[in-house]
Amino acid sequence: MNVETETMKNEAAPEIRxxxxxxxxxxxxxxxxxxVHACHSASIDQGLAALAIxxxxxxxLEPVLQYCAGLRCVADNVSCPGCKRRTEALGIExxxxxxxxxxxxxxxxxxVRLKGEGTETVTTPCLETLSKQWSGENYWFWARRVIRKLRHGLRRAHMRGEPVAGEGETPSVILMEPQLADNIGMVARACANFGLDDLRLVSPRDGWPNEKARIAASGANYIIDDARAYGTLEESIADLNWVGxxxxxxxxxxxxxxxxxxAIVEMRKRIGRGERCGVLFGRxxxxxxTNEVAVADAFIMIPVNSRFASLNLAQAVLLTGYEWMRSDAGRSLGRVTTYEKPLSEGLYMGRDRPATKEELFGLFEHLERELEANGFFNPAHRRSAVSQNLRTLLTRLNATEQEVRTLRGIVATLSQGKGRARKQGE
Incomplete structure (x- = not known):
C-alpha cells in the first residue's frame, strides 16, 4: 500500500468525539x-453493515473497540447509555x-407503566428482564471479546477459500437443528476440505449467523458466508431431487x-443428469x-463399530465428503499452491525422471564387470543365476536416472579403492 492510499484511509476512519x-x-x-453491541450480538460484518457508519x-474498527475495552471513557469522564459504568457513576445502586x-x-x-422523576423514558419486555438488566451491560468486556474475534478473522484472512464448483454441482449438506455453533463451524471446515460448497441449516439452536461458527471454521469463511438457514426441513430440501x-x-x-x-456414486450419476442432491445429517x-428420515430417498449408513456407532457431526460430514472427493477423477492429493503442483497416486518423482532401460543395462554391466574382476562369481557356473537375481533386484527399485548414476558412482569408488589397496600390498 502506498503512502497516499494509507493517508486517504486514515482520513476516512471515523474519530471518537x-x-x-x-x-x-x-x-x-x-x-x-x-x-460494540452491534458487533457482539451478531457477526462483525453484520454489525458493521447494520451500523453503516x-x-x-x-x-x-479496532481503535473504537480499544477505547471501550481500555475504559478510556473514565479519563474522559463520559459514559454510554446502557453501560454499567454510567449506572455506577450516577450512584444508582x-x-x-x-x-x-x-x-x-x-x-x-x-x-404497565412505572413513573419516576427523571427525563428519560425506557422500555422493557417484562419486569423480570428489567430486574436483570437495569444495572447496565459490561460493554468493555464485550469489546474485548469482539477484539479477539476481529484479530482471529484478520489472522485467518490469508486462508479464505472459494467454491470449487458451480451451484448444484456438488451435494448440499443439510444439518437438522444443529445445537452448537462450534459444530457448524467444524462442519464448514470439513465441507471446504472436500469441495462441498452448499451448507444448509434447519433451525440452528443458537441462531444464524453466528460468530462462533466462523471461528471454528478455521478459514472456511466462504462456506459460512454462503450458508443458509431454514425454518423447516421441507423448506431446506424443496429444490432438491434426491436426498440421502x-x-x-x-x-x-x-x-x-x-x-x-x-450414495456418492448415485449422486454423481444424478448430478451428471442435471439433478440436485443433498445429504441430511441429524442432531x-x-x-x-423417523418422520424426518421418511422424506429422504435412501438411508446412508457409515460402516462403524456396531457397539459404538455414534459419530461426531463433523466427522460424519467429513467421511461423506471424503468419499465425494475420492470419487473425483480429477482430484489432487494434498494442497496445490504456486510452488506445489498437483499430485496423484504412485511414486513421487519430483523433478527426476525414471531411468531408461539403456541406463539400467549400463548399471548391470558395470556392476557385473566389477564383481567378476573381484571374484564374486564363484563358482563360475552360478554366474548366470546370480546376475539374473541382481538384475531383478535392481529393476524392482524403479530407480531414477539420478539414482542409477549414484549407484554407478558407488560401484566405481569401491572397485577403485580395492585396486589401490591391492597395489599398495604389492
Whole structure:
C-alpha cells in the first residue's frame, strides 16, 4: 500500500468525539457502546453493515473497540447509555433508584407503566428482564471479546477459500437443528476440505449467523458466508431431487440402504443428469427422527463399530465428503499452491525422471564387470543365476536416472579403492 492510499484511509476512519457526555462516532453520533453491541450480538460484518457508519470497517474498527475495552471513557469522564459504568457513576445502586431516575418505564405492551422523576423514558419486555438488566451491560468486556474475534478473522484472512464448483454441482449438506455453533463451524471446515460448497441449516439452536461458527471454521469463511438457514426441513430440501439421510439406527421404512461410497456414486450419476442432491445429517444429541428420515430417498449408513456407532457431526460430514472427493477423477492429493503442483497416486518423482532401460543395462554391466574382476562369481557356473537375481533386484527399485548414476558412482569408488589397496600390498 502506498503512502497516499494509507493517508486517504486514515482520513476516512471515523474519530471518537464527545457529545452530550457520551463517546460517539460517525455523522449520526452513534455511541461507542452501540458499535460494540452491534458487533457482539451478531457477526462483525453484520454489525458493521447494520451500523453503516462511513469509514468504519474491519480495519478501522479496532481503535473504537480499544477505547471501550481500555475504559478510556473514565479519563474522559463520559459514559454510554446502557453501560454499567454510567449506572455506577450516577450512584444508582438498586432497581428502585433506577426507576426513580427515569421519567417512565414502559413494560411490555404498555399496560404497565412505572413513573419516576427523571427525563428519560425506557422500555422493557417484562419486569423480570428489567430486574436483570437495569444495572447496565459490561460493554468493555464485550469489546474485548469482539477484539479477539476481529484479530482471529484478520489472522485467518490469508486462508479464505472459494467454491470449487458451480451451484448444484456438488451435494448440499443439510444439518437438522444443529445445537452448537462450534459444530457448524467444524462442519464448514470439513465441507471446504472436500469441495462441498452448499451448507444448509434447519433451525440452528443458537441462531444464524453466528460468530462462533466462523471461528471454528478455521478459514472456511466462504462456506459460512454462503450458508443458509431454514425454518423447516421441507423448506431446506424443496429444490432438491434426491436426498440421502444419514443414520446409525435401523428404521422400519422400505428404502434403499447405501454406504457413503454407494450414495456418492448415485449422486454423481444424478448430478451428471442435471439433478440436485443433498445429504441430511441429524442432531448432535439424537440424530434424525423417523418422520424426518421418511422424506429422504435412501438411508446412508457409515460402516462403524456396531457397539459404538455414534459419530461426531463433523466427522460424519467429513467421511461423506471424503468419499465425494475420492470419487473425483480429477482430484489432487494434498494442497496445490504456486510452488506445489498437483499430485496423484504412485511414486513421487519430483523433478527426476525414471531411468531408461539403456541406463539400467549400463548399471548391470558395470556392476557385473566389477564383481567378476573381484571374484564374486564363484563358482563360475552360478554366474548366470546370480546376475539374473541382481538384475531383478535392481529393476524392482524403479530407480531414477539420478539414482542409477549414484549407484554407478558407488560401484566405481569401491572397485577403485580395492585396486589401490591391492597395489599398495604389492
Amino acid at each position: 464527545i457529545g452530550g457526555g457520551v463517546p460517539v462516532i460517525g455523522p449520526g453520533d452513534t455511541p461507542v457502546a452501540e458499535v 462511513p469509514g468504519l470497517d474491519r480495519e478501522t 438498586t432497581l428502585d433508584q433506577f426507576i426513580l431516575s427515569k421519567k417512565e418505564v414502559i413494560v411490555g405492551d404498555g399496560r 439421510a444419514t443414520t446409525a439406527r435401523q428404521r422400519d421404512l422400505r428404502k434403499p440402504v447405501l454406504t457413503p461410497e454407494q 448432535e444429541r439424537n440424530g434424525l427422527e
